[in-house]
Amino acid sequence: MTQTRNNIAFVRTADAPLLPAPRNMTGVVGWMRENLFPTPLNALASVLIGGFLIWQIWGVIDWALVRGVFFGEDREACITPPREGVQPGACWAFIGAKFHQFIYGFYPFEERWRVDVLAVVFAGLLAALAVPRVPYKLYTGITFVFGLPILAEILLYGGTFGLAAVDTNKWGGLLLTMVVAVSGIVLSLPLGVLLALGRRSEMPIVRYFCIAFIEIWRGVPLITVLFMASIMLPLFLPQGMNTDKMLRIIIGVALFSSAYMAETVRGGLQAIPKGQYEAAKALGLGYWRMTLLIILPQALKIVIPGIVNTFISLFKDTTLVLVVGLFDFLGIIQAGAADQKWVSAETARSGYFVAALVYWAFCFSVSRYSIHMERRLATGHRR
Amino acid sequence: MANAEKKALKVSDEVVIDIEGMNKWYGQFQVLRDINLTVYRGERIVICGPSGSGKSTLIRCINRLEEHQKGRIVVDGIELSNDLKKVDEVRREVGMVFQHFNLFPHLTVLENCTLAPIWVRKTPKAEAEALAMKFLTRVKIPEQALKYPGQLSGGQQQRVAIARALCMNPRVMLFDEPTSALDPEMIKEVLEVMVDLAESGMTMICVTHEMAFARQVANRVIFMDQGQIVEQNTPEEFFTNPQSDRTKLFLSQILH
Numbered sequence: 104m105t106q107t108r109n110n111i112a113f114v115r116t117a118d119a120p121l122l123p124a125p126r127n128m129t130g131v132v133g134w135m136r137e138n139l140f141p142t143p144l145n146a147l148a149s150v151l152i153g154g155f156l157i158w159q160i161w162g163v164i165d166w167a168l169v170r171g172v173f174f175g176e177d178r179e180a181c182i183t184p185p186r187e188g189v190q191p192g193a194c195w196a197f198i199g200a201k202f203h204q205f206i207y208g209f210y211p212f213e214e215r216w217r218v219d220v221l222a223v224v225f226a227g228l229l230a231a232l233a234v235p236r237v238p239y240k241l242y243t244g245i246t247f248v249f250g251l252p253i254l255a256e257i258l259l260y261g262g263t264f265g266l267a268a269v270d271t272n273k274w275g276g277l278l279l280t281m282v283v284a285v286s287g288i289v290l291s292l293p294l295g296v297l298l299a300l301g302r303r304s305e306m307p308i309v310r311y312f313c314i315a316f317i318e319i320w321r322g323v324p325l326i327t328v329l330f331m332a333s334i335m336l337p338l339f340l341p342q343g344m345n346t347d348k349m350l351r352i353i354i355g356v357a358l359f360s361s362a363y364m365a366e367t368v369r370g371g372l373q374a375i376p377k378g379q380y381e382a383a384k385a386l387g388l389g390y391w392r393m394t395l396l397i398i399l400p401q402a403l404k405i406v407i408p409g410i411v412n413t414f415i416s417l418f419k420d421t422t423l424v425l426v427v428g429l430f431d432f433l434g435i436i437q438a439g440a441a442d443q444k445w446v447s448a449e450t451a452r453s454g455y456f457v458a459a460l461v462y463w464a465f466c467f468s469v470s471r472y473s474i475h476m477e478r479r480l481a482t483g484h485r486r
Numbered sequence: 487m488a489n490a491e492k493k494a495l496k497v498s499d500e501v502v503i504d505i506e507g508m509n510k511w512y513g514q515f516q517v518l519r520d521i522n523l524t525v526y527r528g529e530r531i532v533i534c535g536p537s538g539s540g541k542s543t544l545i546r547c548i549n550r551l552e553e554h555q556k557g558r559i560v561v562d563g564i565e566l567s568n569d570l571k572k573v574d575e576v577r578r579e580v581g582m583v584f585q586h587f588n589l590f591p592h593l594t595v596l597e598n599c600t601l602a603p604i605w606v607r608k609t610p611k612a613e614a615e616a617l618a619m620k621f622l623t624r625v626k627i628p629e630q631a632l633k634y635p636g637q638l639s640g641g642q643q644q645r646v647a648i649a650r651a652l653c654m655n656p657r658v659m660l661f662d663e664p665t666s667a668l669d670p671e672m673i674k675e676v677l678e679v680m681v682d683l684a685e686s687g688m689t690m691i692c693v694t695h696e697m698a699f700a701r702q703v704a705n706r707v708i709f710m711d712q713g714q715i716v717e718q719n720t721p722e723e724f725f726t727n728p729q730s731d732r733t734k735l736f737l738s739q740i741l742h
């Protein structure tokens with residue numbers, strides 16, 4: 104007897120045997136039963152949505168791979184049906200032919216190595232910053248923020264160290280997108296932090312200046328900012344101070360995003376309890392030490408999702424430089440698709456497909472990385 | 487209070503804190519009324535009084551977490567004013583322990599303790615860490631040094647907060663109800679540390695309702711009501727022979 108029965112309850116006198124889980128709870132079948140088909144309605148929804156997805160994905164595969172045109176010298180390849188009665192699919196031949204232009208824009212062919220060198224340095228520094236195990240974060244960060252722009256200026260503009268000068272109107276493609284986006288991001292974060300701190304300052308002048316700055320920039324569409332930077336600003340600047348158009352665009356983008364960044368960061372600052380300020384002050388830390396060592400590390404950690412959100416929208420918004428005549432990644436693909444030699448229905452479609460894929464890949468990796476960082480930094484808050 | 491009596495309460499001739507005719511308002515509301523208090527080196531002062539009587543406000547004025555509007559506060563020979571440099575000088579010499587610990591959650595226990603010595607006192611890192619370990623040992627939690635505050639119990643957090651303040655080698659320690667956010671079994675471990683600190687000769691001002699603690703370590707108990715110091719005396723006199731009616735009422739309420 105392993106059980107004795109009395110009138111009140113069962114009392115176990117020996118351990119019950121451990122049983123394996125029922126078959127329908129484990130494995131793929133168990134998972135599907137549990138998650139896809141638990142009730143008839145859920146099952147119906149699963150089948151409908153699943154069917155739709157398969158149909159769509161097959162459509163893309165069919166267009167991109169099965170009917171795709173991979174080789175060809177011009178539009179002829181992309182308008183000739185591969186077989187009798189079959190429409191030609193994606194025009195990869197066009198992407199291949201224009202690939203270098205998508206990356207470098209109209210940057211002179213023999214100078215493109217300079218862009219490659221910069222890209223390698225950029226990727227290296229970024230990796231050193233992003234991978235937690237690599238030491239010397241502070242120095243890498245300083246190099247990234249101050250060294251990289253100088254190197255970019257030397258390499259991309261040229262005109263010094265025996266490098267031929269390349270005017271910014273020759274820049275384009277992914278190069279231009281990255282230059283505008285990275286400078287915008289690197290400038291807007293510190294600016295946004297300063298504005299957020301200023302908005303909470305006890306000095307009325309500083310506070311009102313920051314409020315006015317933030318509200319003005321947030322109240323203006325980015326397109327307006329870009330038009331102002333490229334067309335209006337030169338009218339106001341004194342003669343001879345006519346700065347480079349790209350530089351003006353970068354500054355416009357950076358100031359625009361810094362206003363959004365400021366509001367994001369302010370959200371984080373507001374989440375920090377008063378006690379943290381008091382404890383820091385009571386230890387004799389002055390305003391800047393308190394802010395840099397105690398408040399910002401906590402506030403920025405809280406708003407990582409918001410910061411990344413601003414980064415991602417800045418990255419995608421760089422496509423708007425198209426309206427002031429700069430050819431960023433999207434702009435140059437569009438221009439390429441309009442080339443008489445290549446123009447066809449599938450050319451433009453393939454171009455936009457590549458553009459979407461590249462933008463998505465960038466934004467998605469940034470988003471994944473930020474989630475990873477959030478988890479890694481969360482240890483301090485465990486309660 | 488008679489002068490002779492006042493003298494009996496002091497333990498040394500060196501004045502650490504001198505508050506003269508101090509008044510403070512929140513808007514139209516007067517929180518502190520004509521506060522006069524002199525604290526000598528080595529004194530252990532307990533401040534008690536009903537909720538809202540201005541106890542926290544008083545000790546927060548001493549390190550200028552709150553500003554006073556009238557009167558003088560001199561700490562360690564420095565008068566508190568709008569001069570931020572002087573304020574920081576005072577704060578360096580005055581340690582504070584809060585009701586809700588206020589540890590820095592993004593830093594480890596050790597980093598909490600070394601931060602101010604390194605950045606404010608410019609102590610070399612290794613030296614600051616040795617000092618921190620010394621005080622963490624003194625509050626009996628050296629083994630928690632590498633954990634984050636969020637991983638500790640309330641009592642442990644409060645002991646870290648005490649160690650953090652001690653790492654600055656303060657001349658005075660201010661405590662604002664250090665045990666009132668704690669469960670009963672943790673109150674004891676924190677009070678033990680505070681008793682130990684008092685016995686080491688630290689000048690302490692402590693807002694607390696722990697009357698046993700006041701009896702054991704205080705050389706002076708100050709009773710506040712409605713923003714005023716209503717009574718001050720040795721603990722024996724204060725508890726056995728309260729003078730004012732308000733004190734009597736207060737004591738009858740808390741010493742069931």
Ligand SMILES: Nc1ncnc2c1ncn2[C@@H]1O[C@H](COP(=O)(O)OP(=O)(O)OP(=O)(O)O)[C@@H](O)[C@H]1O
Binds near residue numbers: 542
């Ligand atoms: N920031 C503030 N603004 C306005 N009034 C305040 C502020 N802080 C405190 N007070 C008021 O000042 C009075 C004294 O507050 P204080 O916190 O010093 O009291 P306390 O004696 O510490 O009380 P408790 O025992 O509840 O901590 C209270 O009436 C409180 O409502």
Ligand SMILES: [Mg+2]
Binds near residue numbers: 543
């Ligand atoms: Mg209080």
